[in-house]
Amino acid sequence: MQRSLKWLAVVTTFVMLLVLLGxxxxxxxxxxxxxxxxxxxxxxxxxxxxxxxxxIIELSHRLVSGVAGLxxxxxxxxxxxxxxxxxxxxxxxxxxxxFLIAQALIGAAAVKWGQSxxxxxxxxxxxxxxFSAVLLLTLLIFEVDQKFDASSLVIDKRMKWHTIGVxxxxxxxxxxxxxxxHTKASLxxxxxxxxxxxxxxMSLNSYQWIQMGHRLAAGLIFLWIVYITMMAIxxxxxxxxxxxxxxxxxxxxxxxxxxxxxxxxxKVNLYVALAHALFISCLFGLLCYLILxxxxxxTSTNKVSKVS
Numbered sequence: 001m002q003r004s005l006k007w008l009a010v011v012t013t014f015v016m017l018l019v020l021l022g023x024x025x026x027x028x029x030x031x032x033x034x035x036x037x038x039x040x041x042x043x044x045x046x047x048x049x050x051x052x053x054x055x056i057i058e059l060s061h062r063l064v065s066g067v068a069g070l071x072x073x074x075x076x077x078x079x080x081x082x083x084x085x086x087x088x089x090x091x092x093x094x095x096x097x098x099f100l101i102a103q104a105l106i107g108a109a110a111v112k113w114g115q116s117x118x119x120x121x122x123x124x125x126x127x128x129x130x131f132s133a134v135l136l137l138t139l140l141i142f143e144v145d146q147k148f149d150a151s152s153l154v155i156d157k158r159m160k161w162h163t164i165g166v167x168x169x170x171x172x173x174x175x176x177x178x179x180x181x182h183t184k185a186s187l188x189x190x191x192x193x194x195x196x197x198x199x200x201x202m203s204l205n206s207y208q209w210i211q212m213g214h215r216l217a218a219g220l221i222f223l224w225i226v227y228i229t230m231m232a233i234x235x236x237x238x239x240x241x242x243x244x245x246x247x248x249x250x251x252x253x254x255x256x257x258x259x260x261x262x263x264x265x266x267k268v269n270l271y272v273a274l275a276h277a278l279f280i281s282c283l284f285g286l287l288c289y290l291i292l293x294x295x296x297x298x299t300s301t302n303k304v305s306k307v308s
Contacts, residue, residue: 005078009138012071016131019068022061024277027181034058039111072096086140096133103127121178132288153239153297160294162228167287173221176214185210192264225253245290252283
């Protein structure tokens with residue numbers, strides 16, 4: 001039974017990642033109405049007679065989301081039964097299921113009645129929370145925290161607050177990025193990193209402000225994670241999971257920034273845009289895992305310099 005649970009966890013995590021990328025693909029290709037205003041049917045039919053590329057993309061996303069829903073429910077129920085004694089299990093199981101349902105409802109409402117871009121931008125973030133909950137549940141099932149002996153970690157309060165703060169802030173970055181996609185503002189600024197367009201910061205329209213707002217948010221999280229990584233390198237070399245966790249986080253946020261720039265230079269290359277969504281999904285999941293670790297760690301009352 002434990003082996004079956006592990007396989008289910010791995011498959012569910014992978015499918016949830018496909019849901020995230022599929023949602024980004026739908027938005028990037030303008031396939032939101034690939035099935036018209038019908039849901040769960042497509043143009044009033046189970047399988048429409050006229051099939052376009054937008055229809056294929058939208059139908060595929062709905063199919064993957066439906067499979068993900070079944071897998072998440074199965075994983076939640078089995079986890080609750082088999083590893084319910086672990087304190088985070090029930091919370092993560094409930095979170096993954098509830099947020100996936102919320103994601104499906106927002107998607108259905110958008111198709112049936114339409115939503116503002118500011119509401120639709122929540123769609124990716126809600127899916128991201130469900131994915132992160134599934135990812136953490138998978139790590140619990142594989143007892144990764146025990147392999148790193150999380151209870152023996154000693155983390156000072158400053159590192160803990162930085163971890164919590166940057167994780168919460170990363171969700172804002174995710175929202176601004178989703179807002180750029182939904183408002184079709186990806187190429188509102190043809191230059192990078194600033195929006196020059198012939199006159200620096202003058203006469204910017206609303207789409208350009210949305211684009212620049214996201215760039216500013218992304219720049220700040222990049223600097224913040226680099227700062228935390230420097231702390232980890234300096235003070236946590238003996239606690240390898242924290243050390244390497246932040247090194248990987250720094251690598252992911254760097255890839256996020258680079259891919260964001262390449263999106264502009266390539267005029268929104270689809271593969272680069274999907275990689276952009278992949279990097280932020282992995283980064284958010286990693287940050288959530290670091291929070292799980294610090295929730296189980298001991299708190300150092302000494303200064304940071306004494307942690308190592």
